[in-house]
Amino acid sequence: MTIESRPPPPQFVAKLRRALGGRAGWSGFVFQILFTAALIWIGYEIVANARANLQSQRIASGFGFLDNTAGFDVSQTLIPYSGSDTYTRVFFVGLANTLLVSVIGIFFATVIGFIVALGRLSPNWLLARIAGAYVEVIRNLPVLFQILFWYLAVLAALPNPRQSISVFGSFFLNSRGLFIPQPIANPGFLPFAIAVLVAIIVALGLRSYARQQLFAHGRVLLIWPYVLGVLIGLPLITSLLLGAPLTFEFPQLKGFNFAGGSRVIPEFVALTLALSLYTAAFIAEIVRAGIQSVHKGQMEAGASLGLSRGATLRLIVVPQAMRVILPPLTSQYLNLTKNSSLAVAIGYPDLVSVFTGTTLSQTGQAVEIIAITMGVYLLLSLVTSAIMNFYGWRLSRSLGNT
C-alpha cells in the first residue's frame, strides 16, 4: 500500500491575502483601503481649498515667478549676483551661503568638539570641570539665544574700524565685520596647484604600496620621509622656478574704513561662532561617550601586544569608538545645517532668509517657495545620511563585521 502524495493545498488565496494586506491579512487590506481613501480625501480638500484661497487672494501659482527679476540686493554673494538677476539666481545665492556657513561651522564644531571631549576625559581635574561646565552651559541655552547674543550683544559692542582688534597685523575685527587678507593668484598658480595635486597622488600611492608590502610580505617600509619630501619638495620647486603662486592683499585702514582684503560680514561671523560653539558641545558629549564605550581591556590588550600608547589609540580604540560616534555625529552635522536657517533672525542672507523670507514676501507664492525650501533641506539631509551610511558600512566592513 502506497501513500498517495497529496497535492499541496492551494496557496493562491493566502498569497493574495499576504500581498494585499501584509501580515494582517484581509483586515489589513480593508484598513489600507480606508486609509488611502482618507488620505486622498484630505489631499483633495487641501488642494481645492488652496486653489480657491489663492484665486480669491489673486496670487499666481506655478513656478513662473522664478524667471522674474528679483530687484533686491544681497549682502554676501559667493556667485555673481546683482539686483537685476532672477529669483532662480537668488535661490542659488542663498543656497551657496547656507552651504558655506554649514561647512565652515561643521569644521569648527568638529575641532572644538574634539578638543572639549579630550578636555573632559583629561586626568586633570580642573580642565575636566571646565570642559564639563562648557558643555552644560551651552547645551542648556537655545541656539537662537546664542546667535542673537553674539550678533546683538558681542559683535555690536566691538570697536569701530579705527580701534579694531588686530591679529598679526593682517586680521582686523571690528563692528563692520572681520577683515582678512585676500589671496590673489599669480601666473605661477596653476602649475603650483598641479604640483600639489601630483604630490598628494604620489604620497597616496606610496602609502598604499607600503600597506600592500606590509600585508602581503610583512615588510615594514619607512615611507614618511619620502612622503614629506614629495609633499613639500614638489610645490617648493615649482614656486621657486615660477615665483610665488599667491600674494596676499592686506586690509589697510583708509579713513574711517578698511580698504583691500576681503570683508567677512558680521552676520556670518556671529552665525558661524554661535553654531560652531553650540554644536561643539553636543559633539563633545558624543565623542566622550564614544571613547568611553570602548572597553578598557582593548587598551590593555594593545599594550600587551607591545604597541605604543599612540598606536593603540590610533589602531584599536579610535576605530571602535568611531563606529559608535559616527551616526550621532552625522545627525549633529545635519542639525547644524538645519540650524543655519536661523540666519533669518539676524539677516545673514542664507536660503531661508533671502528665498523663504524676502522672495516670499515679494511674490506671495508661499506654497511653491516653502515646498522648494523644504525640498532642499530634505535633499541635503538624505544625501548626507546616504554618504555617512556608506562610510559606516565601509568602516564596519573593515572591522570585519559583515
Next chain:
Amino acid sequence: MSDTGNQAFVRQELVPERAAPIRTTGFVGFLRTRLFNTPTNILLTVLSALLIWVTVVPLIRFLLVDAVWTGSDRNACLAENAGHPVGACWPYVEAKFTQFVYGFYPEAERWRANLTFVLGALLLLPLLIPRIPAKGINACLFFIAFPVVAFFLLHGGGLTAFAVSAAIVSILLFLLGGGARTGWPALAASLVFFAVIGVIIGLMGDGGRLPEVDTRLWGGLLVTLVVSVTGIVASMPVGIALALGRRSTIPLIRIFSIAFIEFWRGVPLITVLFFATYMLPLFVPANFTIDGLVRALIGIALFAGAYNAEVIRGGLQAIPRGQSEAASALGLPWWKTTSLIVMPQALRHVIPSLVNSFISLFKDTSLVSIVALFDLLGSVRASFADPVWATPTTLFTGFAFAGIIYFCFCFGMSRYSLFVERRLNAHRRS
C-alpha cells in the same frame, strides 16, 4: 638545620624604614594626583586657572559686584552717574519684568496667568516625585484636563462652554481609566478639579464669564511655557501613533509613517513654522481662520511628534518579543496587548530620552519669535528698542536674564532625566 645561623643570606638586622608614601588622599593628595602630577598637567592646570580668571571673574563682577540694583531709568545705569564701571542694569529687568513674563496680557487679568502657572506646578510636581502615589490619575489630569482648563483660564470664555468641556474631558478620563470597573477615581478627580476651577471662574469673572484675551496680547515666559507644554502634550499622541505606524505590519501604514517621520525630521523647524504660518491658512476653507499661536502650535506638535516617534520606537524595539507573544497567548487582542503590556514598558524605558527631546522642544520654542510671536526671547529682544533703558549694558543684562531662565528650566529637566535614568537602571548597578 643547625647551621642556618651561619648562612650569609640570613639577615641579622631590620630593614631600614622606608619614607612614608606620598599622600594620595586629602586636599594635598588631591592636588598632587589630580592637578600637579606631571609637567603637562601643571601646564594644563595653570592654563585652566587663567581661563577661569578671564571668564568667571568678569562674569561675577558683571552680574553682582558692578551691577546696579536700583534706579528708575537709564541714568542710573550709566558709568558717569554710578561712579564706577557698570555691570548688569537690574532695574531695567525689574521695569520690564511684567513684559518678560506676561507680554501685553492685560494687567487686570494677570491673576489668570498666575493661577495657570500655579495649577501647572501643583499638578506637575507630584508627577515628577516617584514616591507620591496615584500617578495614573495625576498624569490624566496634567496631560488632558489641565490643557483644557489652561485654555479657558488664559483665553477666557463662559461657564457653559466650560461645563460642556468639563463633562467631555471627565467622560474621556472615565473611559481611559478603565470604564465602569476602575474608572471612578479618575472621574471623581476630574470632576473635583473642574468644579474648583469652575467656582473660581464664577466668582472672579463678571457674570460667570471670563473676558477673552486675544492671543496676540500673550507674550514672554507665558508664551514660552504655553508653547512648550502644548507641544509636549500634543506631540506625545502624535509620536505614539507614528511609532506604532512605523512598526505596523500593514505596508501602506508603515510607508506613510516612515515618510511622515523622515519628512519632519529632515526639515528645519523654522521652515515648519513658515509652513504653519503661510501655508496652513491656505489649506483650510476661506471662512475659517486659524489663530496665529495655534498655527505655530500645530507646526511644533507635528515636528516634535516626529522626533518623539523615533524615541518611542527605540523603546518599543527594546521590549522583548516574548512580552507581546505572552499577551497574545493570554488571548489579548492587538489593541490591549499594545496599550496594557508593550507601550507602558516601552514608555518607561524611554523617559530619559523623552525628557531630552522635551528639552530640545523647550529650547526650540524660542524660534516662534521669528514668526511674530513674542515669547521670552522675543520680548527681551523687543525691550532693547526702548530708549528709556538704552545703556551700553542693557543688551547684556537682557541676555543674562533670559539666559538664566532658559538655563534653569533646561538644566532642571536634564538633571531630572539623569535622576530617572539612574532610578530605571538601579537594578543594573553593581
